[in-house]
Amino acid sequence: MKPREKRIQAVRIEFRDQRTPYSPLFQDIYFSTSTGVEESSYVYLEGSGFMDSLQNKTQKISVGEIGFGVGLNFILTLKNFIEHSSHEQRLTYYSFEKFPVVKEDLYQLYDAYPDLKPTAELLLSQYPVLTPGVHLLIFLGGRVKLYLGLGDAQALLPQMEFTVNHWYWDGFAPSRNPDAFSEGLFHEIALHSNHHTQGASFTAAGWVRRSLELLSFQIAKRPGFGQKRECITATFLGSQKPSRTPPWFSNQELKLAHPDAGPIAIIGSGLAGSAIAQVLAKRGFRIQIYDPNGVANRASSNSAALFNTQLSKLPNPISRFSQASLVHFLSELEHLHIPNKRGILRTDHTETDPLLNSDYPDSFYKLDERGIFFPDCGMLNPRELCKKRLLHHLISVIPERVAGVKKIGEDFELTLQSGKTSEPVAHVIYALGADPKLSDQEKLTHPLLDTLPTRPIRGQTVLIQSNPLSETLKTVLVEEGYASPLAPEITGHPYHLLGATYQAKGIAENQEEMDSEKLIQEAKRWPELSEVEVKDLISSKVGYRLSTPDKLPLIGPLCDPEVLKSTYAHAFRGSKVSDLPALPVCKGEWLITGLGSRGVTYSSLAAEILAALMTGDTLPIEMDLFEHLHSARFFIRNLKKPELNSNS
Ligand SMILES: Cc1cc2nc3c(=O)[nH]c(=O)nc-3n(C[C@H](O)[C@H](O)[C@H](O)COP(=O)(O)OP(=O)(O)OC[C@H]3O[C@@H](n4cnc5c(N)ncnc54)[C@H](O)[C@@H]3O)c2cc1C
Numbered sequence: 001m002k003p004r005e006k007r008i009q010a011v012r013i014e015f016r017d018q019r020t021p022y023s024p025l026f027q028d029i030y031f032s033t034s035t036g037v038e039e040s041s042y043v044y045l046e047g048s049g050f051m052d053s054l055q056n057k058t059q060k061i062s063v064g065e066i067g068f069g070v071g072l073n074f075i076l077t078l079k080n081f082i083e084h085s086s087h088e089q090r091l092t093y094y095s096f097e098k099f100p101v102v103k104e105d106l107y108q109l110y111d112a113y114p115d116l117k118p119t120a121e122l123l124l125s126q127y128p129v130l131t132p133g134v135h136l137l138i139f140l141g142g143r144v145k146l147y148l149g150l151g152d153a154q155a156l157l158p159q160m161e162f163t164v165n166h167w168y169w170d171g172f173a174p175s176r177n178p179d180a181f182s183e184g185l186f187h188e189i190a191l192h193s194n195h196h197t198q199g200a201s202f203t204a205a206g207w208v209r210r211s212l213e214l215l216s217f218q219i220a221k222r223p224g225f226g227q228k229r230e231c232i233t234a235t236f237l238g239s240q241k242p243s244r245t246p247p248w249f250s251n252q253e254l255k256l257a258h259p260d261a262g263p264i265a266i267i268g269s270g271l272a273g274s275a276i277a278q279v280l281a282k283r284g285f286r287i288q289i290y291d292p293n294g295v296a297n298r299a300s301s302n303s304a305a306l307f308n309t310q311l312s313k314l315p316n317p318i319s320r321f322s323q324a325s326l327v328h329f330l331s332e333l334e335h336l337h338i339p340n341k342r343g344i345l346r347t348d349h350t351e352t353d354p355l356l357n358s359d360y361p362d363s364f365y366k367l368d369e370r371g372i373f374f375p376d377c378g379m380l381n382p383r384e385l386c387k388k389r390l391l392h393h394l395i396s397v398i399p400e401r402v403a404g405v406k407k408i409g410e411d412f413e414l415t416l417q418s419g420k421t422s423e424p425v426a427h428v429i430y431a432l433g434a435d436p437k438l439s440d441q442e443k444l445t446h447p448l449l450d451t452l453p454t455r456p457i458r459g460q461t462v463l464i465q466s467n468p469l470s471e472t473l474k475t476v477l478v479e480e481g482y483a484s485p486l487a488p489e490i491t492g493h494p495y496h497l498l499g500a501t502y503q504a505k506g507i508a509e510n511q512e513e514m515d516s517e518k519l520i521q522e523a524k525r526w527p528e529l530s531e532v533e534v535k536d537l538i539s540s541k542v543g544y545r546l547s548t549p550d551k552l553p554l555i556g557p558l559c560d561p562e563v564l565k566s567t568y569a570h571a572f573r574g575s576k577v578s579d580l581p582a583l584p585v586c587k588g589e590w591l592i593t594g595l596g597s598r599g600v601t602y603s604s605l606a607a608e609i610l611a612a613l614m615t616g617d618t619l620p621i622e623m624d625l626f627e628h629l630h631s632a633r634f635f636i637r638n639l640k641k642p643e644l645n646s647n648s
């Protein structure tokens with residue numbers, strides 16, 4: 001079967017002499033060796049007004065770029081920001097690249113530029129696996145954010161809600177690459193500009209100028225750099241257009257979080273709670289995280305859990321989110337320094353499997369005679385991950401069960417099972433996971449949590465004694481279930497872990513015993529484990545995942561479905577979406593839950609998404625994907641199509 005074309009194509013650069021990067025695809029150089037740095041600084045950093053904003057101490061500086069290329073403009077912008085900004089200044093940089101360059105080539109390139117190398121290394125240490133969509137990279141403890149959109153700029157821009165004050169229009173020569181200067185793209189650029197936003201380009205081609213003028217940009221020619229005759233700057237004199245975001249995703253009704261407005265309470269310290277705690281603490285928020293069971297003692301407490309891929313023939317919301325979150329998680333892992341074992345061999349897929357037609361770059365997997373090997377996927381101890389995430393001076397872990405949440409004015413007070421109450425908190429985040437064994441007295445009383453379309457799914461794992469043959473296993477094996485190699489440095493024990501069953505209902509009395517046997521019998525399919533026997537069972541463990549009908553998490557504000565119904569009751573039939581009121585939310589109450597079977601992989605991007613919503617930042621994923629993650633999506637779908645009641 002012919003593989004489907006990937007949605008983006010990673011490219012190699014050629015080196016003309018050691019220092020000049022050349023694109024065989026566009027048959028053009030990215031920048032010239034002798035003058036590249038000065039030229040980029042002159043044309044873009046100065047021409048777009050970025051340097052003025054930096055020097056004038058503008059607090060929030062935003063830059064957009066068409067053509068990330070080899071990242072020179074970004075590196076120069078970041079370097080200037082590091083050298084000249086004051087502590088209050090922030091930089092948000094949005095860049096789009098249809099043909100991203102592979103990391104090894106960028107390392108090789110910047111080796112030849114010692115002045116730029118330290119800044120280039122900051123970028124390259126976070127450079128993502130080259131998959132389509134938005135990637136968020138964070139620098140200088142959050143003072144600089146890079147949203148790197150991989151794919152066609154014109155297709156990605158409508159999927160992102162932001163405006164910038166400076167634009168770098170840096171496609172190759174318009175004659176070689178008209179796509180990067182098309183009317184459609186400039187139309188999108190105008191929609192992402194503010195009144196007086198300034199753009200710069202090295203080209204002064206007549207049709208480029210005319211396209212810009214038609215969109216209310218006022219053009220000024222500047223002398224070109226070096227031998228070049230002219231380049232342009234353009235000032236947007238139009239007005240900002242109304243948001244295209246559907247009202248239920250707009251942040252109009254949200255209570256935005258501010259570090260000075262009091263602490264934030266998180267209920268639950270599993271993968272979900274610890275991820276959002278870490279992300280918010282890094283942004284300067286004081287966090288109180290409540291859990292009576294100590295850190296990660298429920299679903300997130302297995303001695304090992306996998307971070308794995310989800311493949312699909314065609315991109316769908318699950319494969320897209322699983323891909324985006326895996327790539328984001330791998331970047332988190334790079335910086336957390338927590339023991340992990342890389343390499344997953346999936347024996348359920350073969351060379352001819354259509355599932356292989358994924359958007360991962362070819363370097364992300366290797367065909368093996370037994371299946372497909374993913375060198376970057378692997379396993380770790382999820383509790384250790386949660387503990388590491390919570391090591392921050394702004395996070396306090398409070399070993400208490402929360403019994404109730406009371407609204408006091410704009411703030412909240414938590415009633416604890418011990419009878420105490422919390423200090424007032426500005427926001428509450430519910431990261432409770434599933435615990436069907438809790439009695440009614442132990443459950444957190446909150447009527448709205450009971451309206452969520454989630455259900456617990458029982459899962460069992462077993463530990464088994466190794467034998468000389470099983471000890472030859474060096475990598476995680478995955479088919480329907482999974483088997484771990486011995487890895488005491490991760491698991492804290494000298495056994496193999498076999499997992500995991502998946503069962504929502506029909507739990508038999510002797511289920512645990514039946515499942516242990518089943519897991520051991522199934523593991524025998526792998527040659528290394530062919531000699532394990534039921535007598536090798538050391539222990540079994542049952543846990544509960546919290547799943548949603550579409551198997552994607554719930555991320556966003558807590559909502560009351562009845563208020564939502566009355567707000568939108570008749571609105572969906574016949575009304576223009578833009579005329580509908582903003583989503584009514586429970587201000588200051590948030591959800592990050594329903595991580596299902598993929599809490600390790602999903603939690604870190606889910607947390608970035610929630611933090612972006614809470615602080616009014618641009619989302620780190622495309623809007624059409626966020627629609628499949630929003631906490632109120634089932635309620636909204638039910639209102640739009642009552643006959644398709646996905647809640648049932
Ligand atoms: C058998 C099994 C195998 C799995 N394998 C994998 C895997 O290989 N890879 C993977 O990515 N995922 C795996 N998962 C899924 C993963 O474990 C979950 O997605 C993840 O643990 C969910 O995290 P959470 O934080 O939402 O929930 P939890 O980890 O359950 O955390 C919720 C926390 O909330 C606390 N809490 C509840 N009520 C209150 C209250 N009233 N007050 C204060 N605190 C409260 C609980 O004590 C608990 O610690 C597996 C799950 C199971 C069951």
Ligand SMILES: C[S@@+](CC[C@H](N)C(=O)[O-])C[C@H]1O[C@@H](n2cnc3c(N)ncnc32)[C@H](O)[C@@H]1O
Pocket residue numbers: 029030066067068069070071072073074096097098099100151152153154170171172177179180
């Ligand atoms: C001259 S290079 C950019 C150099 C880059 N600004 C730098 O500082 O390294 C032009 C880039 O535009 C990219 N490009 C071309 N068409 C594009 C499109 N439609 N969307 C996004 N990127 C595009 C090319 O792949 C190429 O990497």
